[in-house]
Amino acid sequence: MSKGITSRAENYSQWYNELVVKADLADNSVVRGCMVIKPYGYAIWEKMQAQLDKMFKETGHVNAYFPLFIPKSFFSREASHVEGFAKECAVVTHYRLKNSSDGKGIVVDSDARLEEELIVRPTSETIIWNTYKDWIQSYRDLPILINQWANVVRWEMRTRLFLRTAEFLWQEGHTAHADKEEALAETVKMINVYADFLEKYMAVPVIKGRKTEKERFAGALDTYSIEALMQDGKALQAGTSHFLGQNFAKAFDVKFATRQGTLDYVWATSWGVSTRLMGALIMAHSDDNGLVLPPKLAPIHVVIVPIYQKTEQLAQLAETILPLKKELESKGWTVKFDDRDTVKPGFKFAEHELKGIPVRIAIGPRDMENGTVEIARRDTLEKKVYPMNEAVERVTCLMDEIQENIFRKAKEFRKANTRQTDSYDEFKEMLEKGGFIMAHWDGTGETEERIKEETKATIRCLPLDASEETGKCLLTGKPSQRRVLFARSY
């Protein structure tokens, strides 16, 4: 097949959009801002979900499900939450349709107006804390460590597949604790779980850090995030974990009897990652030939392509290929035997590259004679001939090698694109190249805002591992104790 994708150099943004559609990951739907996640894209998301779910359960969490709809008034309960969240939402006002009087269609039944409008959840803190009120009486009921896999809706004006869509899929953890320290520890634990997932499974290196006050979640006292660097030099916030203090407990009057017999408000955290991770995965590794997937999240690990002229040869090749397929499957790999006779091998190769299948094995009549196979790896596009009896071992090694190699490559890219400066002019020049910039900041919202207005760069986070280093703010020259991470971002 001809891939016909715009190259990254030509137009990165177009490359991304075309890749998502042509690799059969997702597509825009007829409903503004809502995407269709196609089977191949969904298979990757399922792998992400399964691994994240395992990690959540290993850290003591359980799943539950709360309503899609939230009464409008709930959003006004927590003052800063309403400012940040309740504006661009899908609003349900009616619960019935009826035949139109001209008999030609259906119309909203004006008699079926809801007394109070319902909001399609943009996030579930309010409905969940309203429920926790009934579940929590004493310290014995704590902690509550719940996660929810769900769809949420935020009426974004400008949308992009996976990165920013009106409806998206995510998980949202909502935990309740008897004391502040435990809630803080949970907040940090979960940002670490996310970082582990991105680095070990997605092969995407991340910077963990705290958000500035301005960039915090609406209603949080502290927000931790992980920031990844995309190939175009833009940062992508890949996950957040929020310390909510007692804000939602106060808003929904959730008190508990402490061990000491007093009454106190419950401490809260929330944390989430979404189908946006798909965007991060695609943009971190893929190239002008298509997707590059880490083996740990690839729906298909190996594709086997028979090379033949005549149909009779296919049957012969299958006699060798099917046992090989079976043996690879017994090692835990998902294998596809691409025996389509409607397209040529070259077309197949291009298609498998486009879809990011980590390893391709080609076997032709000459291989049969020689007892060999040709093995190609997707990340480097290298191909080499091996003795057939080494194929299974080679594939197994390659999976580790590819997983490590794309992680290493992403780390090197980030290293090469992380800069440091103390000059505002140099800062602006650096921004044009893209990448992360570590610079001093005076800690004020005014400075942060001015830098953003003037350069479109935001403070991505205050990295947790930033060393103490006295310096002067890039813009104002006021004193600073450590550098913060700036970048333009998605």
Next chain:
Amino acid sequence: MSKGITSRAENYSQWYNELVVKADLADNSVVRGCMVIKPYGYAIWEKMQAQLDKMFKETGHVNAYFPLFIPKSFFSREASHVEGFAKECAVVTHYRLKNSSDGKGIVVDSDARLEEELIVRPTSETIIWNTYKDWIQSYRDLPILINQWANVVRWEMRTRLFLRTAEFLWQEGHTAHADKEEALAETVKMINVYADFLEKYMAVPVIKGRKTEKERFAGALDTYSIEALMQDGKALQAGTSHFLGQNFAKAFDVKFATRQGTLDYVWATSWGVSTRLMGALIMAHSDDNGLVLPPKLAPIHVVIVPIYQKTEQLAQLAETILPLKKELESKGWTVKFDDRDTVKPGFKFAEHELKGIPVRIAIGPRDMENGTVEIARRDTLEKKVYPMNEAVERVTCLMDEIQENIFRKAKEFRKANTRQTDSYDEFKEMLEKGGFIMAHWDGTGETEERIKEETKATIRCLPLDASEETGKCLLTGKPSQRRVLFARSY
């Protein structure tokens, strides 16, 4: 703990409602008709999902995700679909809120009115077939075998936890085929998958059959269902599979180039089961002491309760219990060691019975001396003392025994409550006792409707395995070729 559940004999409906709440399965939310699925209930649903998903994949299906919202006009496209579906729906009319002018809350921003209202999906045939239009050009693109796990909303007036809620979780399969026979075969295949799941995993026997024209899915040419009998003698429709013919392809203009080079409309099926299965599971097996769960779907298989007077003894018991727990876990069982020191063993026993944990092991100081354990099974409430070194094997056997026993019990119950009659008067008497009634019917909608009006009984299905038997319609005396299944239902 005191269970305090109403008995089934006293009030079956109240027993059910109380059990769902007290066993921590689900609860009503503040949003009318929407439930909160609590962690224990959700853990059972996750087990159901995992098994069903496996069975769908084994039969060649893949998952995908389509938008939550459907443009209103889509429902008018398929004439019978609009009649059956698009009426009691949640309607999104606006996409923004704003601060109220009095500054005291938020109101819907009347400037942000959608041009066309969006319906929260009650089922997804319309949006999916509108998408398939872009995916299908030729017979090479067929079949499409897609499933979606999703939430859906139907604005039901009278709701009951799991059985009928405004929002519920489900899966909906939507397949597209090049010919009628293949689509028909798919429809039957999936009703068989559902029947297998209910019988082998949920231990709920079902009758497979076809729905009458009146009871068909809106837009289907044929609907297959599985019908289960609950302990109060009412039928519950547990799953449906629809042969949609070319109706949706015609409504959304989905044509394909056939192998012969002509153009034809695509053939369709859809099929679904929902969180309603949770209701079926609960009502089929549970008793006045609480839930009875089939081991194959139980989130916790074994609970171990230490019996002791003094706290020192607990540490000693733990030395025996922890290795036992580990060994049971190595066999694949999920084991809970209930070492709470805040409640007595009797309270724990009652709680574990309420929650339907299949096997309970109690170990006290005397057991330690004698090298024994007491093993109790939830289905029969029998308990017996075994040598400690037989415990693991005994538990493993018990899991099979319990799974089989509750299935056998449910089948016997159904057998005892399936009756046959040729007299309308006797039919009415039988209905008062509850249960399934096999009777002759003349095949007309008028008769079906009159019987329903007069007796509240509906034709649940035309059982697939009904033998040919000439007879006379119960009501009209007109000729009939086979008996159909009547019952009052949920």
